[in-house]
């Protein structure tokens with residue numbers, strides 16, 4: 001029986017050559033390749049600054065920490081959506097703050113701003129909307145609230161590199177700071193890795209210093225502050241540079257895979273998809289069904305490895321004091337009923353058809 005894994009990365013000769021080049025150049029610390037990657041990202045996203053770091057969690061941490069330090073706040077809160085990977089909330093805690101959880105929209109699983117105002121206190125310094133797997137959060141609504149209450153928007157675009165909103169803006173480039181992940185199940189990967197982008201000079205400098213022991217570059221020998229060591233390395237940057245060349249074809253591929261699943265499963269009424277808006281790139285294939293566990297088990301018996309959606313934040317022990325399934329009904333519903341079908345660069349059209357056939361078979365039985 002053929003085995004179909006959930007989202008896996010793919011590399012080829014391009015990455016092989018550039019990684020070997022770096023080995024021969026003998027500069028494996030953070031150096032010219034990381035800088036090259038930063039410049040490429042800046043050009044691509046049309047932002048003033050890109051800073052590469054160890055992973056997106058570190059990127060979110062640096063952004064929140066910079067915000068708190070710039071605002072000179074020691075006890076602070078940052079609003080996050082319930083439906084996300086744990087990292088969105090833990091990054092706030094790393095920075096010394098408290099994440100405050102709000103529910104999400106049924107239409108696309110991103111932060112619901114309707115009752116968000118009720119959660120703003122005098123300690124709130126920011127909001128972290130998550131562009132859930134390439135689907136845009138309501139940035140217009142959030143920008144209005146941010147202006148009214150003087151809050152900083154840090155976009156968690158971990159799974160949204162290359163995705164745009166309906167106005168054509170790249171997700172992650174709209175708020176004060178945006179963060180992308182280069183982890184292995186993302187559109188492009190360096191194994192682990194994070195990209196921070198901003199157009200703001202003050203946040204850029206603060207984040208850059210915090211990331212590298214309080215200095216702006218390793219030519220600076222007097223450290224202005226203690227900071228952290230969350231720098232990158234040129235071997236990983238080489239991988240990311242090779243992958244970066246594939247970004248446009250990967251976008252096309254992800255759209256085609258989603259379209260294929262959508263049309264092949266169109267008549268399976270037990271399964272529903274989130275709508276995809278113009279410009280959005282669907283990183284994973286999330287479908288909702290009332291029979292999730294049974295379907296995942298059935299696929300597994302057929303050597304197809306689908307994944308259940310993240311448990312919503314409030315379902316995880318560290319955050320269960322913030323509410324329950326009644327407090328966050330929409331995130332709970334999505335979290336309890338969504339699954340991710342296999343997709344990504346390792347899969348061919350026949351693989352997707354094979355998975356779709358097995359889903360159909362499950363519902364025929």
Ligand SMILES: Cc1ncc(COP(=O)(O)O)c(C=O)c1O
Pocket residue numbers: 055056057058084085087088130156158159180181182183193194
């Ligand atoms: C929404 C979201 N935020 C943050 C992260 C953390 O990214 P990283 O694994 O690069 O730290 C992830 C990881 O997948 C994520 O999905």
